[in-house]
Amino acid sequence: MASTNGVMLQEEDVSLLRVDNINKTFVTTRALRDVKFEVEEGEIRGLVGENGSGKSTLASIISGIIYPDNGEMLKHGKSYEPGSLLDANRSKISIVVQEMATIDGLTVAANLFLGEEKLFKKFGFLNTSGMNKSSMKVLQRFGIENIKPDADISFLSFEDRKLVEFAKALYVEPDLLIVDETTAALSQHGREILFREIERLKSKNRSVIFISHDLGEVIEHCDHITIMKDGEIVDTVTTGSLKERALKELMVGRELQQSYYREDTEAFYSDDVVLGVSDLTLEGSYYNISFELHRGEVLGIGGLTNCGMHLLGKTLFGLESASSGTIEVVKRKKVITNYVEAIANGIGYLPKNRDQEGLMLLSSIKDNICLPSLSKIQRNTFISPRKERELAESGTRQLNIKMSSINQFCLYLSGGNKQKVTLSKWLVRDSDILILDCPTRGIDVAVKASIYSLMQELKVKGKSIIMISEELQELIGVSDRIIVLKDGRIKRIFSRRKDLTEEEIIHYMI
Amino acid sequence: MRKMRGIKKIIPYLGLIMIIILFSALTQGSLITFRNLKLIFNQAVVLIIACIGVTFVMSQGSLDLSQGSLLGISGAMAATFAALNTTLSLPMALLTGIAVGLINGSLLAFFKIPSFIITLCVLFILRGLTVIATHSGSIPIPFEMLELDSYQIKVPLLVTIIVIACYFFNYTKIGKSMRAIGSGEVSARYSGVPVERMKILAYLVSGVLCGLCGWLNVVRTGAADSKTGLLFELDILTALVLGGMPLTGGSSAKFHSAIIGGLMLAILSNGMVLVGIKAELQQAVKGVIFLLAVYLSFERESVVLIK
Numbered sequence: 001m002a003s004t005n006g007v008m009l010q011e012e013d014v015s016l017l018r019v020d021n022i023n024k025t026f027v028t029t030r031a032l033r034d035v036k037f038e039v040e041e042g043e044i045r046g047l048v049g050e051n052g053s054g055k056s057t058l059a060s061i062i063s064g065i066i067y068p069d070n071g072e073m074l075k076h077g078k079s080y081e082p083g084s085l086l087d088a089n090r091s092k093i094s095i096v097v098q099e100m101a102t103i104d105g106l107t108v109a110a111n112l113f114l115g116e117e118k119l120f121k122k123f124g125f126l127n128t129s130g131m132n133k134s135s136m137k138v139l140q141r142f143g144i145e146n147i148k149p150d151a152d153i154s155f156l157s158f159e160d161r162k163l164v165e166f167a168k169a170l171y172v173e174p175d176l177l178i179v180d181e182t183t184a185a186l187s188q189h190g191r192e193i194l195f196r197e198i199e200r201l202k203s204k205n206r207s208v209i210f211i212s213h214d215l216g217e218v219i220e221h222c223d224h225i226t227i228m229k230d231g232e233i234v235d236t237v238t239t240g241s242l243k244e245r246a247l248k249e250l251m252v253g254r255e256l257q258q259s260y261y262r263e264d265t266e267a268f269y270s271d272d273v274v275l276g277v278s279d280l281t282l283e284g285s286y287y288n289i290s291f292e293l294h295r296g297e298v299l300g301i302g303g304l305t306n307c308g309m310h311l312l313g314k315t316l317f318g319l320e321s322a323s324s325g326t327i328e329v330v331k332r333k334k335v336i337t338n339y340v341e342a343i344a345n346g347i348g349y350l351p352k353n354r355d356q357e358g359l360m361l362l363s364s365i366k367d368n369i370c371l372p373s374l375s376k377i378q379r380n381t382f383i384s385p386r387k388e389r390e391l392a393e394s395g396t397r398q399l400n401i402k403m404s405s406i407n408q409f410c411l412y413l414s415g416g417n418k419q420k421v422t423l424s425k426w427l428v429r430d431s432d433i434l435i436l437d438c439p440t441r442g443i444d445v446a447v448k449a450s451i452y453s454l455m456q457e458l459k460v461k462g463k464s465i466i467m468i469s470e471e472l473q474e475l476i477g478v479s480d481r482i483i484v485l486k487d488g489r490i491k492r493i494f495s496r497r498k499d500l501t502e503e504e505i506i507h508y509m510i
Numbered sequence: 511m512r513k514m515r516g517i518k519k520i521i522p523y524l525g526l527i528m529i530i531i532l533f534s535a536l537t538q539g540s541l542i543t544f545r546n547l548k549l550i551f552n553q554a555v556v557l558i559i560a561c562i563g564v565t566f567v568m569s570q571g572s573l574d575l576s577q578g579s580l581l582g583i584s585g586a587m588a589a590t591f592a593a594l595n596t597t598l599s600l601p602m603a604l605l606t607g608i609a610v611g612l613i614n615g616s617l618l619a620f621f622k623i624p625s626f627i628i629t630l631c632v633l634f635i636l637r638g639l640t641v642i643a644t645h646s647g648s649i650p651i652p653f654e655m656l657e658l659d660s661y662q663i664k665v666p667l668l669v670t671i672i673v674i675a676c677y678f679f680n681y682t683k684i685g686k687s688m689r690a691i692g693s694g695e696v697s698a699r700y701s702g703v704p705v706e707r708m709k710i711l712a713y714l715v716s717g718v719l720c721g722l723c724g725w726l727n728v729v730r731t732g733a734a735d736s737k738t739g740l741l742f743e744l745d746i747l748t749a750l751v752l753g754g755m756p757l758t759g760g761s762s763a764k765f766h767s768a769i770i771g772g773l774m775l776a777i778l779s780n781g782m783v784l785v786g787i788k789a790e791l792q793q794a795v796k797g798v799i800f801l802l803a804v805y806l807s808f809e810r811e812s813v814v815l816i817k
């Protein structure tokens with residue numbers, strides 16, 4: 001039946017996946033325009049672009065989560081029209097999405113085998129222990145040791161939840177794996193697992209589409225890099241000897257100024273202490289933490305993801321209560337015991353887990369931005385809609401949030417733009433002390449640079465910032481001092497200096 | 511999709527108009543005679559006031575099912591104390607409402623049990639207390655109190671409550687914080703909303719307004735009965751859902767739901783009586799309408815469960 005013509009086609013030049021002239025419009029936003037895209041067998045393809053340029057949209061279409069308005073896709077030269085994510089999985093395409101995709105209240109095993117429960121059904125009953133055993137095997141196969149299959153997933157850390165999703169995507173044995181902005185949620189250990197598995201797929205002639213804002217990482221691991229802008233594909237380049245700076249400029253479409261981080265090489269802040277933390281301990285998480293935060297200081301806190309720094313951040317904002325120790329806002333002689341007091345005393349907090357803790361997804365951008373500032377804009381209990389609008393508009397303008405209007409639900413924003421909304425909440429409130437937990441997670445290079453310069457402005461204005469981060473470059477780049485935590489204890493405090501290196505810090509982290 | 515939203519917004523109004531037209535036709539106009547309109551108003555006052563209270567609770571994504579028995583017990587308290595001194599009756603009814611609101615709210619805030627279970631239990635308990643307080647019968651109120659059942663009191667009262675509640679719901683930190691809890695409790699907390707305080711406050715408002723309804727009801731009927739308020743909580747829920755209130759609460763909770771919904775249900779109940787539908791069947795019809803309203807208004811995008 002197969003004509004010679006058909007056989008010819010099946011030979012050499014048939015790519016693994018071919019996307020042809022795909023368009024996608026959401027209400028008024030044109031997310032994708034005539035996208036043409038090809039992935040060959042055995043290649044790791046980077047996909048980069050500014051926030052809201054359409055990367056996740058393209059990834060969702062390839063993996064069957066949403067449908068294109070028109071255009072077609074071919075897999076191994078045959079028409080490929082996935083109706084759902086499971087459908088795509090059956091065609092050996094799987095994805096780790098940018099947002100959290102595991103379901104609260106189910107166990108790790110149940111999440112892992114969601115939609116595949118029939119494998120473990122006997123006489124209509126679910127064989128839970130069988131499912132747990134298989135999960136254990138799957139997790140171990142990918143080198144994930146510390147996660148128990150029968151644990152309720154809502155008790156897992158953000159990173160571990162991502163790893164479960166990753167295992168789920170690998171379990172499909174995909175020909176094509178899409179990893180959307182996942183590394184930003186992972187610590188060093190998680191990243192190692194991720195890249196090891198990616199290389200393993202490549203060695204078996206499978207392919208990976210890798211989406212990330214960490215351009216260094218993209219250059220290191222990808223064979224080719226496709227650059228998107230405003231829903232269009234601008235270029236595809238071979239990595240070779242490509243430099244990060246060149247890639248950045250391709251991405252932003254203009255030349256970037258030299259400095260990315262701040263330029264001064266010495267710590268610089270006032271002697272006034274604004275926040276005094278003494279002997280703070282939370283059993284099982286961190287111990288005897290004491291430090292002082294000064295006016296106009298950027299204090300970095302770094303360490304491995306489970307070193308206790310994320311919980312420390314929550315405690316400083318009064319969301320967790322420490323077993324012992326105190327947190328004092330010095331100027332007002334006020335000891336912070338809960339989050340309401342913390343806000344009232346000028347502290348703001350940007351959580352790491354933005355979809356669960358940072359945003360109300362089913363509320364407008366305006367409502368989200370204004371919520372912490374309501375007491376500031378009210379006059380005798382009255383909150384004028386005009387003031388709300390103005391506040392939200394100033395916030396979205398400052399961070400250049402890509403949206404259709406301030407009344408748009410946050411659910412429909414791209415990942416990076418969601419992050420900008422969470423940050424904007426605290427910027428418009430004009431807090432004296434900002435605690436930022438991974439503030440630039442999922443944010444593109446251009447906006448990252450503007451956030452760093454914004455932090456610099458705040459610093460000059462006499463605000464103080466505590467920045468918790470897993471990115472050492474970022475810590476070194478913007479902090480006056482860096483506290484390094486290991487297993488919940490302060491190992492070392494570095495002051496800003498010219499020749500501070502990542503290696504030096506890592507030495508105290510592990 | 512945006513268009514869909516726009517249409518959804520006007521569904522309650524369309525529903526109200528349709529119900530008025532339908533029953534006017536079925537009753538050959540006797541629905542909209544002046545005498546009958548007064549009747550509808552009297553029914554609607556109590557319903558709307560109670561709905562306003564529950565609006566605050568539902569905007570947080572919670573439910574208050576204790577209202578039926580609260581109407582009973584606050585009426586019983588009002589009548590019992592009216593026998594001692596008529597000026598005591600209103601404060602006692604309100605205090606009962608406040609107490610019950612505080613209990614509901616505190617149980618929800620501190621024990622983290624789903625609100626419909628808590629308030630359902632409270633519903634049972636209060637019904638029991640109502641039966642005890644009324645000695646399984648009814649307590650009449652002093653004759654002179656019947657004068658209080660006048661439009662000169664009720665119209666200004668209703669208008670005042672609507673204006674104040676609408677102000678707090680739409681233009682203050684309280685209303686906005688409550689809706690924020692409905693949209694995402696964790697994120698609201700992380701943005702500084704005092705979640706526990708707000709939950710208690712919502713049930714307090716709901717309780718005190720229902721206490722007021724209990725008093726209004728006693729004054730109107732002249733007695734507190736052991737069966738007063740049976741299934742009232744479901745009337746409120748139906749009314750609110752008909753008015754477009756989402757069961758999940760959050761940013762799409764609108765204040766007008768209480769008024770439109772209350773009016774709709776009052777007209778519906780009245781119309782069914784006029785048309786001559788049997789009392790037993792009326793309940794069934796309401797049930798079907800409730801189901802239909804939930805089906806039409808359910809936001810499938812929000813997979814959040816009712817807390």
Ligand SMILES: Nc1ncnc2c1ncn2[C@@H]1O[C@H](COP(=O)(O)OP(=O)(O)OP(=O)(O)O)[C@@H](O)[C@H]1O
Nearest residue numbers: 026031051052053054055056057412413414415416
């Ligand atoms: N469900 C949706 N409804 C409406 N608009 C949407 C929806 N999903 C995405 N968009 C819009 O489409 C555009 C592209 O979004 P997309 O998520 O693909 O960006 P992205 O490149 O992944 O960005 P990021 O780097 O921030 O993750 C954005 O402007 C976004 O607001």
Ligand SMILES: [Mg+2]
Nearest residue numbers: 056098414415
């Ligand atoms: Mg994205």
